[in-house]
Every structure is written in C-alpha cells, then in structure tokens.
Amino acid sequence: MSSNTTSKNFLNKALQRAPLPRHEILHAMRSRLEALHRWRVYQYGCDPHHSNMYRPRIDILDSLEDFPQMSIKTANDCCNKTTAIYLCKSTPTDHSHVLTYALHNWLYQKWFQPYRSDIEWGQFFAKVIEPQGGGSRGPVVGQLMSDESPWQFASTMTKLHAVVCERADEARESLMETFLHGPIPRQSDCWGLVADQSKWELQQDQEHFVLQDLFRAVFILIEGQDYAPNTDDVGEMSVCIVCTGIDAGLSAPISFESIASSVESFIMGTDGEIMAARTTLEVAFTFIQDLEKREIAAFGMRPDPVEATKGLRAGYLTTGESLLSEAEELGWPKGEPLEYPSSKWVDAGMYPEWTGCGVQADDVMRTLERTKKDSAMEETGRRGRRGQPQH
Numbered sequence: 001m002s003s004n005t006t007s008k009n010f011l012n013k014a015l016q017r018a019p020l021p022r023h024e025i026l027h028a029m030r031s032r033l034e035a036l037h038r039w040r041v042y043q044y045g046c047d048p049h050h051s052n053m054y055r056p057r058i059d060i061l062d063s064l065e066d067f068p069q070m071s072i073k074t075a076n077d078c079c080n081k082t083t084a085i086y087l088c089k090s091t092p093t094d095h096s097h098v099l100t101y102a103l104h105n106w107l108y109q110k111w112f113q114p115y116r117s118d119i120e121w122g123q124f125f126a127k128v129i130e131p132q133g134g135g136s137r138g139p140v141v142g143q144l145m146s147d148e149s150p151w152q153f154a155s156t157m158t159k160l161h162a163v164v165c166e167r168a169d170e171a172r173e174s175l176m177e178t179f180l181h182g183p184i185p186r187q188s189d190c191w192g193l194v195a196d197q198s199k200w201e202l203q204q205d206q207e208h209f210v211l212q213d214l215f216r217a218v219f220i221l222i223e224g225q226d227y228a229p230n231t232d233d234v235g236e237m238s239v240c241i242v243c244t245g246i247d248a249g250l251s252a253p254i255s256f257e258s259i260a261s262s263v264e265s266f267i268m269g270t271d272g273e274i275m276a277a278r279t280t281l282e283v284a285f286t287f288i289q290d291l292e293k294r295e296i297a298a299f300g301m302r303p304d305p306v307e308a309t310k311g312l313r314a315g316y317l318t319t320g321e322s323l324l325s326e327a328e329e330l331g332w333p334k335g336e337p338l339e340y341p342s343s344k345w346v347d348a349g350m351y352p353e354w355t356g357c358g359v360q361a362d363d364v365m366r367t368l369e370r371t372k373k374d375s376a377m378e379e380t381g382r383r384g385r386r387g388q389p390q391h
Helices: 003-015 022-045 072-078 096-111 141-147 150-181 199-208 213-217 257-262 281-299 320-330 357-386
Strands: 081-088 124-129 218-223 238-243 265-268 274-280
Touching: 003 022, 003 320, 003 357, 022 072, 022 096, 022 124, 022 320, 022 357, 072 081, 072 150, 081 096, 081 150, 081 213, 081 281, 096 124, 096 281, 096 357, 124 281, 150 199, 150 218, 150 238, 150 265, 150 274, 213 218, 213 281, 218 281, 238 281, 257 274, 257 281, 274 281
Parallel strands: 081 124, 081 218
Antiparallel strands: 218 238, 238 274, 265 274
C-alpha cells in the first residue's frame, strides 16, 4: 500500500463521520498533506523503481552536450532542499538498494517535525541522487571509486553536482520561456504546476521553487559499498561532506572548524584549501542543518512560508481548489477561507501525539524498509550456504 493510498483511505474514513469539528478538519487536512509530501519525497528521491528518480550519467561529464536535459519535475524537486546526497553504488549486486530505503526513513525522521514542518513547496533536507555509470560505454561508479584518489573522486562528483545545478536552472528557465511565448504544457508534463492556471500564476509558482544557495555550495557523498542490511544506525555510516567552492549568496564561507574533532580525515583541494571532510552521516546532517539555520538567520526563509502560500498555493502538493473541496466535504463552512501554511493548523495541545495519515504513511515506509532488509539478509544467507563446502 502506498502513502498516497493511505491518505485517501484516511480521508474516506473521516468522510463517514462528517461534518467534523473545525480542529478535526484542520488535523485531517494537515495529515493528508504530510502523507503527500512523504510520498513525493520518496518517489522522486528514493524509490529505485520510480521512473522520475534522477540517475545522471557520471561517465559523460566530459561531453556535456550528451548530458541529458532535466525534466521540470526533477528540477522542481531539487528546489527547496538544503543539500544534495549522492548515493554511489559500488557494484550492481551490492546492498545500496536497501540503503536507499533506510536512508530515506532516517533522513525523514531527523528532519520532519509532525504538524510543524513547512512542506507546501517541497522543503526537505536533501535531494537524493544516484549517479550511474555507462557500463561498456564508460566506467561504472564503483570503478571510479576504486581507481581514483579521494581527491579525484570528490572532484568528479563536484563537477557532476555543478552540471545537475546547471540542468535544473536550464529546465526552469526553459519552462518560463515556454509559458511567456508558447502554449502551456499539459499538466502531466509539468508536475508541481497546474495546467489551467494563468501564466502569471505559473510564473509565481516558479518563484517559490528556489534552488538554494546552500544546495549549490555543499553536498554529501555516500559510498555505499560498506553498507550491510543488518546495520542498525544509518547515521553512523561514513560519508564525505564536499564543498563545491561556490559560496555566492551565502552569508559566510563554509568552514569545518565546528566539527573538526568529529572528522575522520580531510580531502585537500589543489589550492591547498579543505575540499571535503569524511565523517558520519549524523555529523554531516547536523553540520549542514546548522549552516541552513545560519543562512535563515541572515536572510530569512526562502520561500517565505506565509507569502508563498497565500491564496492556498502549494505547488509541490495539491491545488488549493482540491484541498478546499476536501475540507468542505468534511464540514468546513463554504465560503470561509482556508489559508496556509499548514504548519499553523494543528493545535499541539489537542494533538500531543502524531496521528493521522502522516504517521500511517511513516508506518508504510518503515514496513517497506524492514521487508527489503529481511529479503536482502535472506539472500545473503542463501549465498553463504551455497558457498559452504559439501560434507
């Protein structure tokens, strides 16, 4: 069962009790959005079977004309993320597919605050990207990791990240050019946008999909070859925090001084400056989250959670008309405005525990992770038994 199905089932049950009190309607609507957000983040950043998960080719970086254009769906999903995480598979048979699920759940648990996180424009800690090799046409990622020095591989991934950011900018600029001078694309071609909106509204939506300056400046590199499906704490996994050298727009340069005691090793650039730091995912998460807090303190939140959602706009999740219609079915007074951000809807005093389809979606994702881990460990056991000598 998907998180999307879970949220629909929850609302169907709520409809059977309609009309609901005001606080229950707001709780139901918020939890519906939480499930939608969880599902979007999972589909576009963690679901290995989803066609929209971004898998850029790492073997064609020297011929950028061959590097594929990015869809507007993927470009929008890069926006309003604090950073990018590059999940590198060492071999086609490793356990990194299990790590994908475990990583998603770990990140969501660390980042998400039930009822309180701003989610209308796709805000999340990271866009997870799985770079691919070219097989016979070029080196696989695992081969690069083994053949290149740490500095060379970090440099290769920095180049890839620059291209990812460039393609995201191009996709959004191309879309705006189309809106201004051509027909509006079909809704199926422009996820995050609504086909029957005016061109002004579409332009306003794109203003709220922001490719963050911190996203351009730093990313996390995970070399998943050492991951085992029986790992208890993904946060203890070794990762690299890589600085791209692009500090434009930041309030101050990025320094590793605050986590120096937790760094296993540094990777130096050709200019003698620190390019990357190897540490744990837990330390990397806290470090980058602290950088985000620094930037918010200096410039405010981008997009502004109040200004960007006026008129019940939520480009990442659903249309205002659809949401208001659902609320009215539950008993919301017709003609009474319902305004975002949804992070203000739920009274924590009345709902001290996380309930609704948001937590149900969380249960679905954790069950999926456990299923994948159990399957991987069973397969590992079978391989071990096949390799045992016969008596």
